[in-house]
Amino acid sequence: MGFSGRDFTDIHCVTRDELFYVLDQASVMKRALKARDVCAYRLADGKDLIAALLFYENSTRTRTSFEIAAMRLGLRTTGFAGTEGTSVLKGESLRHTLDMYEAYDCDAVIMRHPLDGSARFAADHLGVPVFNGGDGKHEHPTQTILDLFTIREHLGRLSDFDIGIGGDLRFGRTAHSLALALSKFDGVRLHLFSHPSLALPESLVTLLKSAGMKVTVYENLADMAPKVDILYQTRLQKERMPDLSEFDRAKAISEFTLEMMETTRPRFGLMHPLPIDKAAPSISARVDGHAKALYKEQAGNGVPTRLVELAVSLGLLGGDFSGEAWARPVGDERFVEELPVVVKPARTDVSIRPIRDGGVVIDHIQPYMEEAIVRVLRVRERKDIYRLGTVKSVRRPGKIKGIVMIEDRELSDAELAVVAAVSPGCRVNIIRGGQVARKMELRLPWRIAGIPGMACPNKGCITRDEHRESVLPVMIRMGANVVRCHYCDQIVHSAKVF
Numbered sequence: 200m201g202f203s204g205r206d207f208t209d210i211h212c213v214t215r216d217e218l219f220y221v222l223d224q225a226s227v228m229k230r231a232l233k234a235r236d237v238c239a240y241r242l243a244d245g246k247d248l249i250a251a252l253l254f255y256e257n258s259t260r261t262r263t264s265f266e267i268a269a270m271r272l273g274l275r276t277t278g279f280a281g282t283e284g285t286s287v288l289k290g291e292s293l294r295h296t297l298d299m300y301e302a303y304d305c306d307a308v309i310m311r312h313p314l315d316g317s318a319r320f321a322a323d324h325l326g327v328p329v330f331n332g333g334d335g336k337h338e339h340p341t342q343t344i345l346d347l348f349t350i351r352e353h354l355g356r357l358s359d360f361d362i363g364i365g366g367d368l369r370f371g372r373t374a375h376s377l378a379l380a381l382s383k384f385d386g387v388r389l390h391l392f393s394h395p396s397l398a399l400p401e402s403l404v405t406l407l408k409s410a411g412m413k414v415t416v417y418e419n420l421a422d423m424a425p426k427v428d429i430l431y432q433t434r435l436q437k438e439r440m441p442d443l444s445e446f447d448r449a450k451a452i453s454e455f456t457l458e459m460m461e462t463t464r465p466r467f468g469l470m471h472p473l474p475i476d477k478a479a480p481s482i483s484a485r486v487d488g489h490a491k492a493l494y495k496e497q498a499g500n501g502v503p504t505r506l507v508e509l510a511v512s513l514g515l516l517g518g519d520f521s522g523e524a525w526a527r528p529v530g531d532e533r534f535v536e537e538l539p540v541v542v543k544p545a546r547t548d549v550s551i552r553p554i555r556d557g558g559v560v561i562d563h564i565q566p567y568m569e570e571a572i573v574r575v576l577r578v579r580e581r582k583d584i585y586r587l588g589t590v591k592s593v594r595r596p597g598k599i600k601g602i603v604m605i606e607d608r609e610l611s612d613a614e615l616a617v618v619a620a621v622s623p624g625c626r627v628n629i630i631r632g633g634q635v636a637r638k639m640e641l642r643l644p645w646r647i648a649g650i651p652g653m654a655c656p657n658k659g660c661i662t663r664d665e666h667r668e669s670v671l672p673v674m675i676r677m678g679a680n681v682v683r684c685h686y687c688d689q690i691v692h693s694a695k696v697f
């Protein structure tokens with residue numbers, strides 16, 4: 200897939216080559232904008248394109264810079280800045296609001312929404328490009344592109360350097376997208392400092408390390424300051440904290456001071472996505488005028504970078520791109536391995552009465568997932584005769600496993616997929632005439648959707664029932680029994696979603 204029609208919802212959906220292309224084009228646009236070389240940047244002139252800016256959360260920079268970028272490009276804009284005055288306050292779902300902007304033939308949607316995964320949902324739902332200006336605590340990819348632009352402008356490179364990220368690494372979406380993006384480049388050494396309660400999510404750290412990134416965690420900001428070429432400070436995301444008890448303690452240790460600035464490397468640059476909370480400053484106001492403080496220039500870079508993002512997605516730029524383009528990953532659809540059937544005499548040493556005639560035996564279930572299997576196969580609703588239990592493995596002493604036996608039942612492919620999702624690694628035996636007629640081992644399916652009772656464990660995810668957005672959960676296989684939420688990217692053990 201080329202750039203045209205492209206969404207910018209998550210940073211992992213943009214390849215390194217594509218990032219370089221956007222950054223290079225943004226440098227050209229930055230110069231053209233400064234020189235007011237209108238012909239060089241007004242690429243949408245006469246095309247009657249409209250961008251809808253749907254901002255459900257407060258914003259100064261992201262909304263304004265997107266709006267200015269759209270206007271300079273020659274687009275017109277519509278939408279809302281905050282939900283006050285909109286039907287969102289009458290209880291309208293995101294899906295229905297998006298439907299309207301599609302019905303009005305808008306050409307692009309730029310959005311900020313409090314729920315994790317909302318931008319991915321919008322992109323799946325709409326036929327026009329979607330730009331994520333921040334979705335809950337999840338991601339902020341277009342901020343990251345302007346951050347990368349600023350780093351490259353300051354250091355002259357995006358590889359082989361030390362970067363510190365400080366502040367709120369748990370709820371800060373800018374920190375998440377930036378760290379993920381940096382793992383695409385060679386030799387970026389990541390240094391982290393936060394209050395322990397606001398540390399980078401463990402699954403993200405694992406992902407970064409598996410991409411070969413060196414990650415060092417500090418106990419205080421003053422220790423980290425002299426060790427880095429760039430420091431990316433972030434605001435404590437008070438509005439996302441379910442429990443404010445740690446906020447004051449975090450606030451007390453999170454301020455970057457002028458004294459710390461004095462200890463930094465000669466080519467050091469201080470960055471911040473902004474805003475800085477004046478009541479809990481992540482950077483002291485005394486630092487603002489310092490030559491190493493880059494955050495004003497950084498915010499300004501939002502216009503050329505977002506102008507290029509809009510232009511490539513709308514097919515106004517990008518025809519000359521060559522390099523690795525992002526492609527939606529396709530997984531291996533197979534999840535059933537047929538095993539040889541060995542005819543053996545009926546066992547008498549088992550703790551549950553075997554099936555005498557026809558039915559299904561699901562064995563080697565992850566311990567205590569038996570109930571979930573009974574639930575998803577709707578055994579009780581169907582009034583099936585069944586037995587379930589947690590038993591000792593005869594072949595592997597010391598191991599326990601779950602087992603479910605259902606009389607007079609065989610499983611369809613769809614039902615096998617459900618069982619595979621709930622307990623990957625289990626074995627399904629189809630019994631006919633008291634003998635095993637078919638034996639299968641099940642692996643986690645590549646894409647898991649539409650299973651009753653399945654839920655993303657991330658409470659901020661758009662798919663959670665309590666948010667009433669009617670978005671069904673979808674999980675993507677990451678490993679033998681590890682899944683990732685298609686919307687909010689939460690990585691969990693597959694058993695945790697049932």
Ligand code: NCD
Binds near residue numbers: 333373
């Ligand atoms: C950030 C955001 O909204 O995630 N701001 C921004 O877009 N520049 C950071 C923040 O709000 O702290």
